[in-house]
Every structure is written in C-alpha cells, then in structure tokens.
Amino acid sequence: MNSGNRRGLPGALLTLLLAWLVLYPILVVVAEAARGDAIAVFLSRGGEWHALWASLWISLASVALAAAVGVPLAFLFEWLDFPGRKTLGSVIALPAVLPPFVGVIAFLFLYGESGFVARAVQHVLGLERAPWRLQGAGAILLVHAYSMYVYFYLFTRAGLAKLDASMLEAAQALAAGRWETLRRVTLPLIRPALAGAALLVFMTALGSFSAPYVFGGGFRVMTTQIVATKLNGELPLAMVETVALAGVALGGLLILRHTEGDDILVALGKGTAPRRRPIQSVGGRALATAAGWLLALLLLLPHLTLGLVSLVPYGTWTTEAVPPVLSVVNYQRLFGEPERLRPLVNSLWMAAASTAAAVALALVAGALVGRRRPGRIPWRGPIEGLLALPWALPGTVFAVALATTFSVQHPWALRWVLVGTVVLLPLGLLVRNLPLTGRAVLAGFRQLDPALEEAAASLGAGRWAAFRRVTLPLLRPALAAGASLAFVAALGDFVTAIVLYTYDNRPISIEIMSSLRLSELGVAAAFGVILMGLSALVLAVGARR
Amino acid sequence: MTPFVRLDGVSKRFDTAVAADGVTLEVERGEVLALLGPSGSGKTTLLRLLAGFEQADAGRMIIDGADVGGLSPARRRCGMVFQHYALFPHLDVGENVAFGLRGKKPGGRVTVERQVAAVLALVDLAGFERRRVQELSGGQQQRVALARALAPEPRVLLLDEPLSNLDPALRERTRRELRQLIKRVGITTLFVTHEQEEAFDLGDRVAVLAAGRLDQVGTPDDLYERPASLFVATFVGRANVFRGAAAHALGGADGQIVVVRPEAFRFSEIGIPGVVKERRYTGAAAFYLVDGGRGERFEVLAAPGAARVGDRVFVEATRVLTFAEERE
Numbered sequence: 001m002n003s004g005n006r007r008g009l010p011g012a013l014l015t016l017l018l019a020w021l022v023l024y025p026i027l028v029v030v031a032e033a034a035r036g037d038a039i040a041v042f043l044s045r046g047g048e049w050h051a052l053w054a055s056l057w058i059s060l061a062s063v064a065l066a067a068a069v070g071v072p073l074a075f076l077f078e079w080l081d082f083p084g085r086k087t088l089g090s091v092i093a094l095p096a097v098l099p100p101f102v103g104v105i106a107f108l109f110l111y112g113e114s115g116f117v118a119r120a121v122q123h124v125l126g127l128e129r130a131p132w133r134l135q136g137a138g139a140i141l142l143v144h145a146y147s148m149y150v151y152f153y154l155f156t157r158a159g160l161a162k163l164d165a166s167m168l169e170a171a172q173a174l175a176a177g178r179w180e181t182l183r184r185v186t187l188p189l190i191r192p193a194l195a196g197a198a199l200l201v202f203m204t205a206l207g208s209f210s211a212p213y214v215f216g217g218g219f220r221v222m223t224t225q226i227v228a229t230k231l232n233g234e235l236p237l238a239m240v241e242t243v244a245l246a247g248v249a250l251g252g253l254l255i256l257r258h259t260e261g262d263d264i265l266v267a268l269g270k271g272t273a274p275r276r277r278p279i280q281s282v283g284g285r286a287l288a289t290a291a292g293w294l295l296a297l298l299l300l301l302p303h304l305t306l307g308l309v310s311l312v313p314y315g316t317w318t319t320e321a322v323p324p325v326l327s328v329v330n331y332q333r334l335f336g337e338p339e340r341l342r343p344l345v346n347s348l349w350m351a352a353a354s355t356a357a358a359v360a361l362a363l364v365a366g367a368l369v370g371r372r373r374p375g376r377i378p379w380r381g382p383i384e385g386l387l388a389l390p391w392a393l394p395g396t397v398f399a400v401a402l403a404t405t406f407s408v409q410h411p412w413a414l415r416w417v418l419v420g421t422v423v424l425l426p427l428g429l430l431v432r433n434l435p436l437t438g439r440a441v442l443a444g445f446r447q448l449d450p451a452l453e454e455a456a457a458s459l460g461a462g463r464w465a466a467f468r469r470v471t472l473p474l475l476r477p478a479l480a481a482g483a484s485l486a487f488v489a490a491l492g493d494f495v496t497a498i499v500l501y502t503y504d505n506r507p508i509s510i511e512i513m514s515s516l517r518l519s520e521l522g523v524a525a526a527f528g529v530i531l532m533g534l535s536a537l538v539l540a541v542g543a544r545r
Numbered sequence: 546m547t548p549f550v551r552l553d554g555v556s557k558r559f560d561t562a563v564a565a566d567g568v569t570l571e572v573e574r575g576e577v578l579a580l581l582g583p584s585g586s587g588k589t590t591l592l593r594l595l596a597g598f599e600q601a602d603a604g605r606m607i608i609d610g611a612d613v614g615g616l617s618p619a620r621r622r623c624g625m626v627f628q629h630y631a632l633f634p635h636l637d638v639g640e641n642v643a644f645g646l647r648g649k650k651p652g653g654r655v656t657v658e659r660q661v662a663a664v665l666a667l668v669d670l671a672g673f674e675r676r677r678v679q680e681l682s683g684g685q686q687q688r689v690a691l692a693r694a695l696a697p698e699p700r701v702l703l704l705d706e707p708l709s710n711l712d713p714a715l716r717e718r719t720r721r722e723l724r725q726l727i728k729r730v731g732i733t734t735l736f737v738t739h740e741q742e743e744a745f746d747l748g749d750r751v752a753v754l755a756a757g758r759l760d761q762v763g764t765p766d767d768l769y770e771r772p773a774s775l776f777v778a779t780f781v782g783r784a785n786v787f788r789g790a791a792a793h794a795l796g797g798a799d800g801q802i803v804v805v806r807p808e809a810f811r812f813s814e815i816g817i818p819g820v821v822k823e824r825r826y827t828g829a830a831a832f833y834l835v836d837g838g839r840g841e842r843f844e845v846l847a848a849p850g851a852a853r854v855g856d857r858v859f860v861e862a863t864r865v866l867t868f869a870e871e872r873e
Contacts, residue, residue, distance in 0.1 A: 375560055451631035454598050457618035458625040459645030460697055466619075469644070473635040 011368050011379030018361070018386035020414055022431055025401035026246065026393070028415075032404060033243045038236035042244070051225040052244055055206055058140060058221055059252070062205035063198050065145040070152025070197070073295075078160040081276040082288040091296045093154065095147045097536045098302065099492020101210040101509045102528040103147050105516070106302035108134065108214060109309045109525065111142070116305060116322075123321045139215035144205050146302075151204075152197040159193030160186075165274040199256040206249055207394030209495040222248070223396040227498060230400065242400045246393050253392050303532065310525035317521075330526040340523075343511035344530065350505060351490035354429035359483050361434065362387065362441035366475075367467070370445030371453075387438030390431050395495035402428050403499055422505040428496040433486035440485070444478025484542020488535045547610070549574035549733050550595070550701060555604030557590055557757075564590035566757035567604070577727055577734045578762075579748030581741060583780065587757040588737045589628075592703050595735065596623045609700055624694030624732075628706045630686050632678040638665070638689050639674030645697035664692045668726065683711050684719055691723075695730065702727070704736035708743060720746055741781055753777050775868040778804045785810070785843035788870075791817075795862055800870045807832060807846035809864040816861035819843075821852050835860055 033039065042048050077089050098106065111117050113130035121131045134142075163186065171181040187194075209223040216224055222245040229238040279285045308323070310330055317323040334340050365387060369380035390398055406418035406427075418424040448471065456466035494509040501510050508527050515524035548571035557565040564587040572578045580588040593599045595606060597618035606614050613621050633641050642661045665671055668688040678686060687707065694702060707723060708716045724747050727734050738744050744751045745765040752762040753776075761773040772778035779786060785805045787795055792803040794817060822842070823834040826849060833845045833852055837860075845860055852858055 449629070449631060451627045451629065452633060454596070454618065455625065455627060455631040455633070455693075456644065457598070458596055458621070458623055459693065460619050460622075461644070462617070462619050470633055470635075474633075476635075 008378045010364075011383065014361075014364055014368060015379050015382045015386065018365075018383060018434075021427075022386050022389045022398075022434065024414070025398070025405040028405045029239050029242050029397075029401045032236065033239035036236050038240045041237055042240040047220070048225070048241065048244075051220040051222050051241075052248065054137070054220065055222040055245065056248060058137060058144070058208075058212075059202050059205040061141055062144040062148055062208075063201045065141060066148040066201045067152050067194070067198065069145055070149035071156050071194070073149070074153050074156035074160060076288075078157050079274065079276060080288070081278040082285055082292065084289055084292055085276075088292045088296050091299060093150055094299055094303065096150050097488075097532060097539060098147065099488070099494075099509070099531055099535060100147065100208070101494035101512065102306070102492060102531050103302060104143055104210040104214045105512060105524060105528055106306045107139075107143050107146070109521070110302055110305040119321045135215055135217040136219045140208075140211045140219075140221075143211040143215065144208065146299075148201045148204055151200045152194070155193045155197035155200075156190060159190035163189060163274060168274055195256065199253070202252050202256060203249065203392070203394075206245075206252065207396065207495070209394075209396055209498070213494075213498075223394060223495070226396050226400060230499070235404075238400060239404065242397050246397045249393050249397070306525050306528045306532065308525075309521055310529045312522045312525075314520055314522055330522040334523065334526055334530075343506055343508045343527070346505045347491055347507040347509075347531075350426045350429055350507060351487050354426045354433050354490050355437070355483050355487045357430045358433035358437040358486055359441070359479060362437040362482065363475075363479075365438060366441045366445040367471075370442045371448065372446060372450055384438075384442065387442070388435050391435035395432060395493075396499065398431055399428055399496045399499035402431070419500075420502055422502060425497060425500040425502070425505050425507070428500045429490040429493060432493070432496055433490055436486040436489060437482040440478045440482025441475065444475045444482075447478075448474060480542045480544070484538050487538050487542075491534060491538075492531055548572060549576075549609060550735070551605075551607040552591075552595070553605040553607070555591070555594060555606060556602050557587075557594060557599060558602055563587075563757040565594065565601070568754075568757075568759045569604075570752060570759060570762065572733060572735065574733055575731050577724075577736070577747060577749045579744035579751040580735060580737045580754060581744040581748075581751050581781075582739065582754035584739060585756075586754040588739075588754050589705055590757075591754070592625075592705055592735060592737050595621075595701070596625050596703055597621045622697070622700045623703050624697065624699030624701070625703045626687075626690045626694050626705065626707055629710060630690040632686060632689055632693070634678060636678070637674065638670070638676045638678060638681070641678060641689060642674075642693045642696050644693060660696060664696045667695070667730070668692045669722075684715050687711065687719065691726070695732070700733070702730075702732045702734040704734065706737055706739070708738070708740075723747065751781075753780065755780070772804075772866060775802055775804065778866055778868070783807050783844060787841075787843075791837070791841055795865055797865070797867050802868045802870060804866040804868065805843070805862045806864070806866075807844040810843070810845040810847075810860050810862055812845065812847055812851050813859050813861035816859045818857070818859055821854050821856045821858060824852070824854050 073092065077085060077092070095103065107115075109115050112134045113132065115134070118130045118132060118134075121127070122129070125131070167189070168181055168185060171185045207223065208221075209227075212219070212221045212224045213227075220228070222241060226238055226241045226245065229241055279288055308326075311326040311328065312323040313325055313327055313329045316325040334344075365383050369377050369383050402424060403419055405415055406424060408415055409417045418427070452470055452474065453466050456470045457463075461469060492509065493507065494513075497507050497510050498513075501507060508531055512524045512527045515521075515527070550570075550572040552568050552570040555565050555568045556563075562585075566587075568587075568591060570578075580591060582588045590599060594601050595608075595613075597613070597616060601614065605612055608621070608623075633644065636644070639658075639661050642664055643657050646657045646660055661674060662671065665673055668691055670685065670688055670692065673681075673685070673689075678689060681689065687710070691707075708719055711719055720743060727747075736747065738747075748765070750762055750764055751768055753760045753768065755776050761768060761777045763771075768777060768781045772781060775786070778784050783806065785807065787797070787803045787805070792801055793799075795803045795805065797803040817837050819835040819837040819841075821833050822836045825832040825834075829849075830846055831849045831851070833847060834842060835845055835858065836842050843860075
C-alpha cells in the first residue's frame with residue numbers, strides 16, 4: 001500500500017529511538033554481565049541464590065495474600081448491598097494514592113517498633129521494650145498485601161460487573177447450587193480478570209524496592225541485593241544480579257500471560273449485571289456495616305498516621321504513647337527554607353518533564369501505528385513491544401541499566417556520560433513512564449473511529465489541522481488518564497531515584513529517607529503528606545471527564 | 546456534453562482481494578448515480594477512492610475536467626456522508642456543520658454562522674446549532690451529517706449507505722426527503738447501497754458492481770428489462786434461472802441460460818407442467834412456487850385466485866432473457 005511505504009521511515013526512526021531508550025541499556029547490562037568471572041561468583045555465593053529465591057516466593061505469596069483480601073471484598077461490594085456500601089467502595093481504593101515509599105514510611109510510623117500500635121500495646125501491657133519489631137519477610141508481605149490487594153479488588157469488580165445475570169440464572173435453572181454456580185460459571189468467566197490482577201501484583205511485588213529496603217533488615221530480595229552490591233562497588237556482580245532479576249520477571253510474565261487466556265466475555269457482548277442482593281437480617285446488616293467501617297479505618301490508618309506525625313515538632317515525642325505537642329512547624333520550615341523546598345521543586349519538574357516527554361513519544365507512536373487500519377501496519381509490533389518493555393522489568397533493572405549505559409563517553413556507541421548529571425534521573429523516569437502513557441494513548445487511538453479523521457479530511461482539513469481539531473480533542477481523556485498516572489508514578493518514585501539521583505536533583509523520596517536518617521520524623525511525614533495530597537489531586541484531575 | 550465525474554480504468558487491490566477492477570464510469574453534472582452491489586463488491590471502495598481516502602493502483606479520476614488522483618482528500622472538494630455519520634462527538638451540531646467552513650471564506654464568524662443556519666434550515670434542523678450530537682435521533686444525525694457535507698459547497702456529494710443506519714419505518718420517509726433535497730441542491734451525487742429498491746428510488750442511473758467489476762450502468766428500467774449479465778438479471782429483481790434441458794424447453798439455444806421474471810410466467814394450458822407447492826399472498830397478486838419435477842422449482846406471479854396449493858398446472862413464459870453459459 002502506498003501510505004504504508006510513506007509511514008515506513010518515521011516508524012523505523014521511532015523504533016530506533018525507543019530501542020535506544022529501553023532495549024539498548026538492557027543489552028549493555030547483559031554484555032557487561034557476561035564479561036569476566038562475575039557469573040561464576042554469582043553462582044558460587046549462597047546469598048545470591050537466597051535473594052533470588054526470596055524475590056520469587058515473596059512475589060508469589062504477595063499474589064496469594066492480595067487475592068485473599070481483594071477478591072472476597074470485590075464480591076462483597078459487587079453482589080451485596082448494605083448501608084455505606086458506596087462510600088466504603090471508594091475508600092477501599094485509597095492505598096492506591098499512597099506512593100510505595102510513603103506507604104512504607106506510614107507503616108513504619110504505625111506498626112514499627114516505635115510506631116503507634118506498638119507503643120499502645122507496650123503501654124497497655126506495661127512492657128519494658130517494644131512488643132515486636134517490624135522486620136523481615138512478614139513485614140514486607142504485610143505492606144504488599146495492603147498496597148496490592150487493590151489490583152485484585154478493582155479487576156475482580158470490573159470482571160463481575162461484566163457478568164450477565166441471565167448466565168447465572170441459566171446455571172441455576174440447570175439445577176446448579178450457589179457454590180456450584182460460583183465454581184463452574186462465575187469463576188471461569190472472571191478468570192481473565194483474576195489472571196490480569198495476579199500478573200500485575202506479581203510484577204509489582206517482584207520489582208518492589210521500598211518495603212524490602214526499609215523493613216528487610218538482613219532479609220534480602222534481589223532488588224535490594226542489587227543496590228547493595230552496587231554500593232559495595234562490585235559492579236560486574238551487580239550486572240549479573242540485574243540480568244537474573246530481569247530473567248525471573250520475563251519468565252513470570254510469560255507463564256502468567258499464558259494462563260490469562262482470552263476474555264470470552266467481550267466476545268459474548270455485555271448483558272445486565274446481576275442485581276445487588278441486600279443483606280436481609282438486621283444482625284447481618286449491622287455486622288456488615290461495622291466490619292466495613294472497621295476495614296475503612298484500617299485502610300485509612302496509614303494516611304492518618306502520616307498526617308499526625310507530620311504535626312510532631314522535632315524532638316518533642318520520646319516515650320509517650322501519643323505525641324504530646326502538635327504544630328504546623330514542620331510545614332512552615334518546609335515552605336520557609338528554600339533549601340528544604342528544593343526536593344519538592346525537583347520532583348515536580350522531573351515528573352512534569354518525564355511525563356511530557358513520555359506523552360509526546362506515545363502520541364507519535366499512536367499517530368504512526370495506533371490507528372485502526374486494514375492490513376499490516378509496518379513497525380506496529382516493535383513499537384508497541386518497546387513501549388511496554390519497561391513495565392515487564394523491575395525498576396531497579398532499568399535504573400542500573402541506564403546508570404551503566406551512560407557512565408562512559410562513547411558517542412560512536414550512542415553512550416555519553418550522564419551519571420552525576422541532573423539529566424539521568426528524569427531520563428529514567430521517562431523510561432518508566434513509557435508503558436503508562438503508551439498504553440493509554442494507544443488504547444485511545446484504537447477507540448478512535450477512522451471515519452472521523454476521514455470526515456475532517458473531506459471537509460478540507462489537512463493532516464495537521466485534522467489532528468489538532470479532531471484527533472487531539474477526542475484523545476483528551478486517554479491523554480489525561482495516561483499522563484496523570486505517569487506523573488504520579490514519577491512524583492512518588494523511589495526505586496529509580498536511589499540509583500540515579502544526584503544532590504542537585506534529589507527528589508522528595510530521597511529527602512524523606514535522609515530526614516528519617518536524621519530522625520526528623522515530622523519533616524519526613526510532612527513530605528509524605530504533600531506527596532500523597534499531590535498524587536490524589538493529580539489523579540482526580542486526570543480521571544475527570 | 547462532457548461528463549462531470551469520470552472514472553477511467555480505476556483499479557484497486559487490497560492484499561489479496563480485488564476491490565476495483567478497471568472501473569470506467571461517467572456521471573453527468575447534477576446526476577444521481579447509485580452504486581449497487583452485494584457486500585464485498587467494491588462499491589464503498591469506489592466511493593473512498595473518489596474521496597481520496599484510498600489511493601488507486603491504476604486509472605484516472607476526473608472531476609470537472611481536472612485529474613484529482615494526486616490530490617489529498619482535503620483538496621478534492623467531495624462532500625462525504627459516512628455510513629455511521631462520523632459526527633464529531635466533541636463538537637455540537639453547529640460546530641460540526643461549521644467544521645468545513647473555517648478559514649475558507651472572508652467575512653469571519655458572522656458569515657459562518659449565517660451559512661450554518663442556512664444549511665441547517667435546508668435539512669429541516671433550523672435552530673439545532675447548540676444541540677449535542679449524541680442527543681439527536683438517528684434521522685437527525687443523518688441530516689446533520691448531510692448538512693456538514695453540503696456546507697462547504699462541494700462539487701460532488703458522496704453517500705455511503707445513507708439509510709442503512711435507520712429504522713425500517715423511518716427509511717422510506719427519509720429516502721423521499723433525501724431525494725427531494727438532492728434535487729433541490731442540484732448537486733452531482735454518488736451513493737452506495739446494497740438495496741435495489743433504494744438504488745431504483747434515489748438513482749437517476751444505477752451502476753451494478755460485482756467483485757470489483759462494473760457489470761452494467763443504466764436506468765432502473767434498463768437494468769430490469771435488459772440486464773447485461775446473468776448477475777445483473779438475478780441481483781436486480783426476482784428471477785427464475787433455467788439451465789440445460791429446461792432452458793431448451795423455454796426456447797434457449799444450446800449452452801444458453803434462460804431467465805424468466807415471475808411476472809413473465811403465466812398459468813396456461815400448454816408449457817411446463819408442474820405442481821403448486823406454496824402460495825404467498827401479497828394483496829394485489831400472489832407468488833406461486835411451482836415444482837416442475839427433477840428438482841426444478843420456480844416462482845410465478847399471478848392473480849390471487851389463479852391456482853391453489855396442490856393444483857397440477859402448466860406454466861408458459863411470455864418473455865425470456867437469455868445469457869451465454871458463464872465460464873470461469
């Protein structure tokens with residue numbers, strides 16, 4: 001086709017650019033890992049195998065825990081009706097607005113050995129020391145379950161909402177009992193949703209860095225192991241570890257993708273969702289309501305804790321169960337001292353720049369290969385694959401890969417020294433953002449009726465005018481959704497930052513960490529609150545129609 | 546008189562399928578031409594080639610004396626009404642209609658607004674400027690699409706299955722209004738349809754397409770009375786097709802196929818013997834399904850009381866169409 005040839009060159013150029021951004025650094029790491037005896041060292045050390053195994057089983061356990069919490073909740077909220085269901089239904093997604101690192105800090109303040117809960121128990125029982133230490137695998141899993149059940153909850157609810165009531169009635173008419181219907185009809189039908197959530201939780205848990213970093217202690221998973229090895233200066237070994245983690249991620253992705261199957265509900269078209277059943281007995285209703293609000297409180301506690309700790313002035317809270325002094329002095333200091341405000345400014349500009357660049361690249365990709373068109377579209381597969389690749393690999397892998405690739409001056413190999421400059425971290429954030437904006441924008445393009453652009457053309461609008469006057473306005477919701485997700489992810493990033501930051505572009509998460517080291521809990525919490533508020537605000541704006 | 550629109554040997558091939566196979570076609574100024582054919586016959590492709598959404602592999606397309614083959618859709622000045630209308634959902638009715646007027650005329654907003662009002666009045670939607678397109682009925686959406694296409698005063702109007710998206714009840718009325726409107730504007734029009742009734746009703750002439758080839762162009766009477774091919778004979782109107790011995794019995798020469806319209810048969814004392822199997826009453830007349838033995842079944846249109854189911858009858862043809870046995 002004529003137009004296909006015309007699109008071939010820009011498509012090839014974009015493929016090359018994306019390959020340089022997301023594939024080349026990984027290949028560099030693989031090449032570095034294969035040099036010398038690092039692989040032999042890796043294989044001979046027991047600690048490495050422990051960390052790899054820990055990454056794997058922690059991720060699988062996170063999937064199981066998140067499913068155990070999220071799936072029943074989804075059934076409860078989708079199928080039963082009880083007072084407060086609507087309000088609770090939105091509260092329940094709240095962990096999503098907590099950036100991973102901030103969530104971990106909130107858990108530390110709440111359940112850590114000098115956290116509120118520990119202090120309360122210590123007080124009540126009159127103990128000498130804290131009743132527990134929040135550390136090791138258990139602590140990591142607790143944080144993972146809290147922050148990742150949301151995926152199962154949202155995916156399962158979406159799956160259930162697509163169910164056709166008449167399908168369940170058909171099963172009942174065929175004399176299947178309630179459990180049998182659940183087992184033989186409902187669960188198979190929502191299997192793609194469950195598999196999708198499982199994949200998302202697995203990948204997130206495998207790449208999780210904040211929780212193992214703060215709570216791991218001696219317990220190492222691969223992400224923390226890589227950063228530790230790199231800090232030790234054993235760079236070749238860090239490369240091998242990075243490749244090993246990437247391998248586990250890709251393996252898990254392939255296996256889970258395989259089980260996902262096709263979404264047969266889409267093929268059948270949508271029917272009417274089953275009506276919600278009100279809980280009949282008075283006792284049952286009261287119980288459900290009480291349990292619901294208790295759950296909401298449990299989910300909100302980390303947010304509330306952050307808020308409370310952010311009001312504690314430095315050095316005023318020692319052994320008391322609750323802080324004796326509360327004031328806004330931390331916020332005053334934050335906004336009063338330019339040097340303290342720097343991290344906020346840094347985070348904002350880097351998130352904005354990386355998001356804008358990721359949106360621009362996604363738009364170019366969409367314009368070149370995203371439209372519905374008959375026939376084969378050249379470069380579509382490579383471009384879509386490259387846009388999605390950063391999602392398939394843990395953040396640590398990409399951070400290390402970029403740090404390695406851009407640590408030497410070899411312009412002929414398209415490598416420049418960017419380590420130590422303020423450019424590298426935004427570049428890393430851009431790479432991390434590509435899957436988020438790419439997915440949203442490509443989906444937006446796919447929903448676009450090709451006839452609309454043709455209509456614009458036949459009404460005299462040239463290619464650029466049609467794009468500006470028709471395509472772009474129609475893509476606005478997809479752009480807003482993708483951009484807001486990317487912005488929030490970049491704003492709260494910790495994984496990429498800890499490998500790539502410099503003093504000049506230190507972001508909020510790094511500043512929170514150094515505040516914690518200096519025991520300035522209030523300042524750290526205040527930053528966390530600001531981050532949380534900004535995230536919620538941006539997500540709300542992005543979701544507006 | 547030179548034709549206003551001329552297609553000369555236009556061909557287009559998609560991957561494996563041929564969508565247009567050397568189509569040559571002429572349309573007079575102000576004429577309404579129907580492109581009729583079964584799905585997959587390439588009629589929509591022809592429209593899209595003319596509008597510039599597809600590039601022809603071979604052939605020339607001439608509008609008003611100028612070759613438009615190399616022009617982008619934006620510069621062809623063809624007004625297109627899409628099958629699903631393709632109204633811009635982010636713009637209201639007035640903005641949709643004004644879309645093609647922007648930057649065209651001097652005089653600015655007031656002129657544009659006046660023109661929009663005039664075109665909306667033309668399609669009987671005066672005062673609908675600020676309505677959202679989503680809240681309009683199917684028929685109203687179709688008229689907005691028509692107004693939008695007509696507003697920039699195109700040289701040719703292209704309609705892709707203009708009535709297929711409407712309720713059957715609404716279709717006949719809309720068809721009448723559409724015909725009146727096109728005649729009032731006097732614009733040269735090509736429209737695509739797969740329904741013979743629509744093509745006959747709206748088109749001054751009808752072009753019948755099959756598998757990318759143009760089989761025949763003519764007035765509805767031409768097509769029905771003097772079909773150029775077996776395909777046209779069977780696709781346009783009802784037809785009984787006879788081959789071999791049966792064709793011979795009806796006066797066909799060796800190797801000829803004989804086609805008889807149901808109304809060209811009549812019950813008689815001589816002719817083909819058969820048994821009436823079914824009778825379908827339609828008011829003024831009735832269709833009789835007659836079994837002539839050896840698996841030969843054909844339809845006869847006759848008076849409602851001409852025969853009863855189970856009757857043994859003879860059927861005589863008053864007029865036959867003959868075609869050479871098709872090869873391939």
